[in-house]
Amino acid sequence: MEIHKISANKPYVVSTINEDTQVLRERFNDWGYLYIKGYIPLADCEGLLSAVLNECDPYIRRNASSLPHLEGQPFFETDPIWDEIYPKIQSLEAFHTFFHQQHVLNLMEIVAGAPAFVYPMKMARISTPRKIGFETPPHQDAHSHHAGPTMAGFWVALHDVSEAMGRVKVLPKSHRLGVRPVFNTQGVGGVQCEIYEDETTWHVSDVEAGDVLIFHSCTVHKAEPNTTSEAVRISVDTRFCDHGAAVFSTNLDPHHGWRIEGLDWPSIYSGWKNTQCQYYWRDYPGLF
């Protein structure tokens, strides 16, 4: 096992939603991911980004180009500033319902091959500069979410993301080797999986707002460091599976609800206008 091996990047294999469902599903099974350009309407991304940035004030604001800009000290997941703003982001109704819109469910269904179950746990990623070494290490969501082979990750860029801002890269075809051994490391999640000797080529591209990356539960993926001086990368993601597949109970909690006091569903839901997306998993048949 070697952590700092030489690696090369190739661009993502690009998919479009106009392609045949079977073609998309086969590509997902072949490469372990789908990258779909411009799937989420820009207005949706822009609206959610504004709502998230509202909660990040005064630590992150828009710059002259309207992109997220760090105003003070850098931070990463679990730092005090992050713990202060994250419950406010988690409380946004728009953040949760973003993943339950019909066009999002339709795309999940293409991959799942059946009606999709959206995991209750939704994640927002805030990657600030000057935190090199604290980005998300290579991992498999099958491990972090105790999930089976039909679970997948659904990641959305809320704004354009260039290489320097810290993109998400995937290890193509890595899902074929199943769930790997892990070891503790620095960075978001604190766990890294093994990368094998011949796995030296990653897939990654600059992405635009509204682009979607869907990865198989066993596909190894990681974040690049944010090497800018002030730009912040903000994205959102969740997990889904074919309805009825086993879902481990920890995924029913809010992200970081296990360590931030008061970050629970009653507090998250307290300001919502609509109850439709609340506790929707209570009768889910596959909980364990």
Ligand SMILES: O=C(O)CCC(=O)C(=O)O
């Ligand atoms: O956006 C990131 O920094 C990491 C995303 C990720 O690893 C995930 O969604 O599992």
